[in-house]
Every structure is written in C-alpha cells, then in structure tokens.
Amino acid sequence: MARRGALKANLLVAAQRAMAEHGTSVRLNQIASEAGVTAGAVLYHYPNMQELLFEANQSGMARFHDQRLEALAGISDPAARLIQTIRTGVPEGPEDPDVRLLCALGGEAARNNLYALLLTSLFDRQVSMYQGILEMGVASGAFVLRQDTITIARNLVALEDAYGYRMMAKHPTLGYDSAVELIVEYARLATGHPLPLEK
C-alpha cells in the first residue's frame, strides 16, 4: 500500500482519464481499472460515483485554466500574450485529454445543472482572461480595438471551444495550426495588430 490517502488523490486524475476516454457514461470499473484498483476501493473513498465525477471534472477544468495562466507567466508583450493564449486554447490533437473532457461535458450540461455551472464558470473565467490581455494591449497602445473587449473576448473563447470540438471529431482539414490561424485572423481584425505567428 502507498501512503495513506494516496489513492483518493489519484482517483481524481484516474476519473479524468477514464472520462476523457469513455465519455460521460464512463463505468465505475473503468475508473477503478485506470487507477489500478477494484471498484470497491473507489467506492470506499467516494461512496457515490457522481460526486467523484463532479470533483474530477471540476479539478480538470481548474487545471486546464491554470495551465493557460501559467503559460503566460514570462510574457509581457500584449500581442505575444494574446497569441500564446490562443495557442493554449486549442487542443494539440484529437487525443488531447483536457479538451476531450470538456467536450464530453458539453452535451451533458444541457441536462445537468452542476455541469452547466462548471462550464459556464470556465467560459466566463476565460473571457476575463482575454479581456485582461486586450485591455493591457489598449493601454500600451499595441491594440486598437474595433469592438468591445467583452465582444472580442467572448468571440475568442467561443472560437476556441468550437474548433476544439471540430478537432475532437477529427476534421480532415482543421488541425492545430489551421485552428490557431483561424482564431488569430479574427484577433487581428478585432485588435488591429498584425499578430505575427512565425515561431
């Protein structure tokens, strides 16, 4: 046995992985197997599975958002920050586990108010993140906005989301680079900044 309480922490990431693979109809046994234990062990820590799934999704979203914030850490130029944020908002490929999790939840939110709340809150936080970057760019004179920051920010997040879904569905001509380019093209129009992509 590992240290006390070790499994309980692992269960969150195990549940995330299992749900990314099997969707919202993930089985208890699939989570258990992902964690390398039996179903009973899972139930010992989370007597009802719903709570585990909820916490797993909550923590998965928090990690997704935190990672995006971290990726901005060393960048001060507003244009570079904007590009970087767009880059981290698009899944790397159809297997990206974080986005898979989010997409799996999207449909569920229509009939589960808890998940709806989680997704809504994530959306709003991401909008705020973009708004901050846009305002910083305006203040520094780098951006000349053609629309409200709330409009631009919402549309940017919306584009990320939608292209995430397209990539999960393995669209043949919409890979990571095209999706980033499409979103950046909108950002260029809205900010009046050339936002160079060459990396």
Added chain:
Amino acid sequence: MARRGALKANLLVAAQRAMAEHGTSVRLNQIASEAGVTAGAVLYHYPNMQELLFEANQSGMARFHDQRLEALAGISDPAARLIQTIRTGVPEGPEDPDVRLLCALGGEAARNNLYALLLTSLFDRQVSMYQGILEMGVASGAFVLRQDTITIARNLVALEDAYGYRMMAKHPTLGYDSAVELIVEYARLATGHPLPLEK
C-alpha cells in the same frame, strides 16, 4: 394500428426527441415511450438500437440544415441573407431540440467515428452555405471582405456552434439576442457591411 410502416417513420423523430432529452445514453425504453409503443416494437423495426440512433441523428442534422436553407428562400439581398442565416444558426433557447441533439453528439464524436463524420459533414455544409452568401455579397458589391471567404465562413459556423453550447448550458447573460449580436459583430467586421439588426 395506423398505416403500415407508420411506426418506422415515427421512430426517427421519437429517437431524436428522446436523445435530445436524455443525451447519448438514451434508453431503448425512453425511445419506445416517446413513440408510444413498447421496446419490442422498436426492436422489430431496428433490431439493433445503434442503427436507429445513427439514422435518427443523420436525419435530425439533415432537417436542421434544410430548415436553414428554406429560411433563405425568399431573401435575395446578401446582407439580409447573412443575417437570416446567423439567426437560424443560434438555438432559440436552452430547450431547442435540434441544437440539443447536436450538442449531445459533440462529445460522442471524439470516440465514435460515425458521429464524427456526421458532424464534420454538417460543419462543412454550413461553411459552404456561408461561403455562397459571402461570394454573392462580394459579387453584388455589398460586402468588402477583410478575410478569405473560407476563413469568415468557418469562423461564423464555429461561433454559432460555440454559442449553441453556451445556451444549452443556460449561460445567464448569453441569450438568443446576445449570441446573434456577437456573431453579427464579427460578420460586420469581416464583411465591412453594417448588417443592421433592427427587426
């Protein structure tokens, strides 16, 4: 009993409704009850449920797309066509059955290639629809595009999709009107046309 073969046709819409309500994990009994028959009757026409679900989704998407095309029937002005198309691309509310169906499928597409294909094909058809409108507007001189038609069209469809998900999740400040306005704002920027919304 109704006319021969009547149930089989009804099953498609019954399955659509049941799936819009219960998601991809919809039960055979829920479909049967929606159709007003027992599970056995459903299985008589569709020996395996998967095929029924697939056909139901296929026909649901086709209807969604066809309805949008029909809504354009009497409109010849490119700007009016563009606005009208955006209007029919956003769900009327969180209960809109067509969009619920589409959203339910979104997460499933990550692990079901058939559904992935359906959604990809719908996306592409909608992109083509927008491209047609944009080109018409360019030809008539109404639009002065700031981006490729493919870029604008893809972003418009992406925005529709994403705001559809937000509305399904009952975002508190993103209703039908706001979503349309957000998308139209992008369209204005991209087409150089004021696209007046007052109706």
Added chain:
DNA sequence: AAATTTCCTGAATTGTGATTTAAGAACTCC
C-alpha cells in the same frame, strides 16, 4: 511488535436495460 486504524479485495446482492420469443392483434389483399 502489538494494537489500532485505515484501506482494499472478492464474492454476493440488487437493479437495470437490451434482446428474444411465443402469442395475439391489426392490417392488406383477394
């Protein structure tokens, strides 16, 4: 290292849902 607590397993239980089947009802055709 013994005692205690925490943790985990494997089998049994219970519930749910898809699928099969036999029988009967409803429709069509003549």
Added chain:
DNA sequence: GGAGTTCTTAAATCACAATTCAGGAAATTT
C-alpha cells in the same frame, strides 16, 4: 370476410454494472 402477412405486446432471458459487505492486508500508533 377470410387467408395471409405484418406488426405489437408481455413475459422471460441474458448481460452488465453499481453497491454492499465480511474478511484480510497494509499502514500508523503506542
């Protein structure tokens, strides 16, 4: 309106998954 076909039901079957539980293993405490 009767024969034959198509359709539908209700009960039985089968499979699977969540949950419970008694027993034992592993960590922690003393």
